[in-house]
Amino acid sequence: MATVETRRLTKHFDGVRAVDGIEMTAREGEFLVLLGPSGCGKTTLMRMIAGLERPTAGDIVIDGRVVTDLPPRERNIAMVFQSYALYPHLTVEKNISFPLRAVGTDRAEIGRKVAWAARMFGIERFLDRKPRQLSGGERQRVALARAVVREPVVFLLDEPLSNLDAKLRNSARDELKNFQRTLGTTTIYVTHDQAEAMGLGDRIAVLNQGRICQVGTPQEIYSRPADIFVATFIGSPPMNLIEDDVGYLGFRPEAFLPHGVEGGDDNITFPFRVTRLEYLGADRLVYGVLAERTPESHVISKIPTNIRTEIAAGGQYDFVVRRQDIQRFDRKSGQRMNGAG
Amino acid sequence: MARFPTVLRKAARRGGHAGILVFFVTFLAFPFYWMMITTFKTTQDLYNTANNPYLFNTPPTLNHLQVLFNDTQYLQWLANTAFVGVLVVIITLAFAVPAGYALARMTGAWAQNLGIAIFLTYLVPPTILFIPFSRIIAELGLQDSLWSLVLVYPSFTIPFCTWLLMGFFKAIPRDLEDAAMIDGLSRLGAFIKVVIPISMAGVLTAIIFAFTLVTQEFVYGVTFITSSAHYTVSVGVPTFLVRGDVYFWGSMMGACLIASIPIALIYNLFVDRFVAGFTVGAVK
Numbered sequence: 001m002a003t004v005e006t007r008r009l010t011k012h013f014d015g016v017r018a019v020d021g022i023e024m025t026a027r028e029g030e031f032l033v034l035l036g037p038s039g040c041g042k043t044t045l046m047r048m049i050a051g052l053e054r055p056t057a058g059d060i061v062i063d064g065r066v067v068t069d070l071p072p073r074e075r076n077i078a079m080v081f082q083s084y085a086l087y088p089h090l091t092v093e094k095n096i097s098f099p100l101r102a103v104g105t106d107r108a109e110i111g112r113k114v115a116w117a118a119r120m121f122g123i124e125r126f127l128d129r130k131p132r133q134l135s136g137g138e139r140q141r142v143a144l145a146r147a148v149v150r151e152p153v154v155f156l157l158d159e160p161l162s163n164l165d166a167k168l169r170n171s172a173r174d175e176l177k178n179f180q181r182t183l184g185t186t187t188i189y190v191t192h193d194q195a196e197a198m199g200l201g202d203r204i205a206v207l208n209q210g211r212i213c214q215v216g217t218p219q220e221i222y223s224r225p226a227d228i229f230v231a232t233f234i235g236s237p238p239m240n241l242i243e244d245d246v247g248y249l250g251f252r253p254e255a256f257l258p259h260g261v262e263g264g265d266d267n268i269t270f271p272f273r274v275t276r277l278e279y280l281g282a283d284r285l286v287y288g289v290l291a292e293r294t295p296e297s298h299v300i301s302k303i304p305t306n307i308r309t310e311i312a313a314g315g316q317y318d319f320v321v322r323r324q325d326i327q328r329f330d331r332k333s334g335q336r337m338n339g340a341g
Numbered sequence: 342m343a344r345f346p347t348v349l350r351k352a353a354r355r356g357g358h359a360g361i362l363v364f365f366v367t368f369l370a371f372p373f374y375w376m377m378i379t380t381f382k383t384t385q386d387l388y389n390t391a392n393n394p395y396l397f398n399t400p401p402t403l404n405h406l407q408v409l410f411n412d413t414q415y416l417q418w419l420a421n422t423a424f425v426g427v428l429v430v431i432i433t434l435a436f437a438v439p440a441g442y443a444l445a446r447m448t449g450a451w452a453q454n455l456g457i458a459i460f461l462t463y464l465v466p467p468t469i470l471f472i473p474f475s476r477i478i479a480e481l482g483l484q485d486s487l488w489s490l491v492l493v494y495p496s497f498t499i500p501f502c503t504w505l506l507m508g509f510f511k512a513i514p515r516d517l518e519d520a521a522m523i524d525g526l527s528r529l530g531a532f533i534k535v536v537i538p539i540s541m542a543g544v545l546t547a548i549i550f551a552f553t554l555v556t557q558e559f560v561y562g563v564t565f566i567t568s569s570a571h572y573t574v575s576v577g578v579p580t581f582l583v584r585g586d587v588y589f590w591g592s593m594m595g596a597c598l599i600a601s602i603p604i605a606l607i608y609n610l611f612v613d614r615f616v617a618g619f620t621v622g623a624v625k
Contacts, residue, residue, distance in 0.1 A: 052519050072523045079523045085516035089538045102525030102534075146524070 002063035002153035002186055003028050004049060009058035011044050011210075018044045020210035021058065026154075029184045031177070033201035035191055037233065041210040042190045046156050049188065050079050063153055073102075078147035079156040082163065084139045086131040092142050093118075093127040099150040117145040120179065137168050144176075148183065155180070155187040161196060173199055194234050198222070206230050224327070225250075228334040231327065239327075240299040242290060247331040253285070253302035255325035258309040259318035267320040272301070274313055279305075286311055373605070379594035380405055387590060405591025409582075414569055415596060418577040421487055422600070425573060426555045428491045433498040433551045434544065440499070441506030442532060446515075456507060463500035467560040470496065478565055489565040490573070494555050501554065502547040509543030510536065545611055553604060574600045 004026040011019040019041040026032040034042040047053040049060055051072035059068045067075050078099070086095050094101075096117055100110045118124045121141040131139055140160060147155060160176070161169045177200055180187050191197055197204050198218040205215045206229075214226035225231035225239070231250050232238040239250045259269060271291040278285040286301040301319060303309070311317060328337040379387065381401035392398040409415050444456045474493050483489040513536055521531035537544065555573075562576040569577065578596045582589040 047519075050519075050523055052522070071527065072519075073525045073527065077523065079520065081516045081520060083514060083516045085514065085520035087517065087521075087535055087539075089541075098521075099524035102521075102530070150524075 003061075004154055004186060004188060005061040006045070006049070007059040007061065009045070009048060009060065010056045011041075011048060011053060012056045017210045019048065019055075022207075022210075022212055024205055024212060024215065026186055026188055029186055031180055031187045031189065031200060031202045033189045033191060033197040033204045034207060035194060035197040035201075035204050035233075036207035038192055040207040042192075042207050043158060045207070046079075046158055046188060046190050049154075050077060050156050051075050075154075076150075076152050077154045077156055078150060078152040080140075080143045080147050080158065080160045082159040084131075084143040084160075084163070086139055086142055086146075088131055090130075091127065092123065092129055092131070092134070095131065095142055096127075096145045096149050098146060103150075113149050117149040120148065121145045121175075136164050137172065140164060140172060144179070148179070148185075153186065155185050157187065157189045159191050159193075160189075162191075162193070169196075176200065194236070198234075206233065208233070224336070226336055228329050231329070231336075237285065237300045237302065240297075241329070242293070242297040242299065243295065243331075246328065247337065248329040250327040250329060251321045251325050253300045254304075256299060256301040256319055256321050257303060258301075258307070258311065259320050261303075261307050261309065262320050262322060264322060266323045268323055268326065269318050269320050270299075271316055272299070272319040273316045274311055276313055277311065281305070284311070291316060373598070373601075376594040376598040376601075379590055380592075380598055382591060384591065402591075405589070406595050408589060409592040409595050413581045413592075414572070414577065415574075415599075417570055418572050418574045419600065421571060422556055422573040422575075425487055425490045425494065426552045429494045429498055429555050430548050430551045432491070432495045433502050434547065436495070436499045437502035437506055437547060438537070438544065440503045442510050442536065444503065444507045445510035456504070459500045460504050463497055463504070467497070467558075471560055471564045474561070475564060484565065485567045485571055487566075487571055490555075490558075490561060493561050493565070494558065498551040498554055502551055505547050505550065506540070506543050509540040509546075513539055542611075549604070549607055549611070556600065556604065 006022050006024045009019055009022045009024075010017070022041075022045060024045075034045060036042045044053060048055050049062075051067070051070060051074075055068060059066050061067070062075055062077070087098065090098065093114060096114050097110050100113060105113075114127075115124075118127060121144055123138060123141050123145060126134060126138060126142070131142065134142065140163070143160065157176075161172050164172055173196060189197075189200060198221075201218060203215060203217055204221050206213045206221060206226075208229050214221055214230050216224075216226075221230060222234055225234060228241065228248065228250070232241065235252060237253050239252055240256060241248045241250050243249075256270075272286075272288050273291045274286055274288040276287040278287070282305055284303045284305060286303060288299065288301075290297045290299060303311075329335065330337055378395070378397070381403070382397060383399050383402045383404070386392055386397065386399045389398070440459070444452055444459070447455075474496075478484060478489045478493070481489075481492075483492065517535055517539070518528070518531045521535045522528060526534060557575055558573075559575050559579075562573050563580075566572055566576060569581070572580065574596065578593055582593045582596070
């Protein structure tokens with residue numbers, strides 16, 4: 001268990017700033033998710049923490065020790081790769097024991113630890129197989145077992161679920177969270193999937209273009225996004241943004257509901273001209289434009305199916321948003337301005 | 342009704358498939374058959390154009406093999422070839438494995454040009470290179486020594502095998518090395534314990550190719566070696582079994598057969614890995 005800290009960490013690739021002066025701390029035992037679109041620098045950031053990339057500038061501190069110039073093997077970390085990177089020529093057992101054999105652990109100890117890790121992930125039956133004889137889910141467990149067996153102070157996970165099918169991904173997410181809770185090891189997890197980030201992270205760091213836009217709990221990131229990028233990147237469908245004379249107003253599709261559904265009296269009413277409806281089972285998505293506004297603002301409303309208000313394409317309706325659900329963003333910087341609109 | 346043509350088409354396809362296989366098997370096995378039958382044919386049988394050339398028309402003989410083993414230093418030549426071959430393979434691997442890995446992992450146009458430059462050296466023919474080489478060999482005092490061949494042969498085996506191995510190493514995901522380095526190894530350790538074992542097919546391919554190239558080399562062998570005790574098979578056989586315009590066909594074919602059988606066997610043992618080796622990177 002340890003803290004991981006980056007100090008003004010920077011990485012340039014041929015003049016491109018892949019990581020641009022990132023200051024970030026993963027707290028002890030925390031599950032920190034790095035979330036961002038592809039090319040935002042999250043994988044580079046993680047590879048620098050692992051020691052696989054040399055930073056252009058800045059420092060990495062693990063457990064109070066500056067490790068910037070240490071090779072990966074001296075950082076006492078474990079990493080699970082998107083491809084799992086299992087050694088194809090070794091059996092599952094040898095794969096799991098690889099980190100122990102690399103540092104010359106004695107044989108009895110290796111046997112004990114491999115058994116422990118295999119039990120934790122339920123892969124005792126596969127120990128004699130080669131990775132190519134395993135399914136995707138089984139490979140992923142082997143990769144995790146190999147990561148835990150050495151009891152590192154930090155886990156680095158690089159999109160470990162992205163090669164699994166949707167159904168398996170949910171249960172794997174569950175297991176991942178459970179085992180991290182059990183071990184209490186500081187974990188940094190890279191993903192571009194916001195559902196994964198929201199579900200797994202104690203905190204989420206949202207990255208864009210090599211910088212951190214916001215660090216916070218899933219609730220904070222969702223309900224009080226720091227800027228327009230976070231507001232539109234998180235949430236599906238993304239936050240509605242409409243322009244006014246000061247800057248932008250933002251509100252979530254699920255906060256934008258037919259008049260009369262939302263109680264209370266501190267609501268703002270918008271006339272909403274509906275252009276299209278999508279029925280998604282649990283919700284209805286209503287696409288349309290706000291009437292009497294220039295420029296034309298396209299917005300989406302997400303209405304739970306159990307609200308049965310009649311809505312038809314082509315019609316115009318009054319929709320409301322609670323004042324406290326409206327965020328204001330600065331026109332120039334895109335930063336959220338204080339308080340609710 | 343509609344089924345009949347399908348069945349017919351299937352049969353035709355299967356027949357065509359078999360036909361192609363039979364053709365290639367015959368084509369490839371024929372040299373071995375020819376070598377074998379010629380080795381054991383009497384000279385009269387061989388030279389009589391009225392005879393069926395594919396069969397024994399008179400009883401087979403061991404005369405040609407007796408000539409080969411008793412009247413020439415064939416066994417010595419085999420030993421020389423093996424000696425040079427093994428040393429050249431070792432030298433080749435010592436250079437080509439690290440070079441191929443470096444070229445596979447280096448990025449940018451620079452690395453690619455370097456790779457092409459190495460391959461280009463392979464394309465310079467021995468018939469040109471033996472002139473400067475003979476000067477070097479003389480300076481080193483290695484005339485008529487097998488060591489001259491050990492020195493010169495890597496000049497074509499190293500570039501060839503470097504190129505070959507580069508393809509293999511490129512096919513190995515970098516993640517594996519990264520994982521090995523995180524799991525406690527240095528880059529060199531990751532290379533030795535992970536990359537090399539995974540690319541064993543490539544290393545085997547390089548070994549067999551280097552050895553085959555050495556076995557069939559003629560120009561350097563005939564230039565730098567002068568005494569018959571130091572000949573390799575590819576030089577000794579044509580030198581001693583062609584006297585003026587008299588060809589000792591039976592003995593020559595016997596010599597070729599004996600030299601080619603071990604290599605053919607090794608090829609067959611690793612044929613799967615070879616195929617994998619040639620198609621590396623093409624499939625994924």
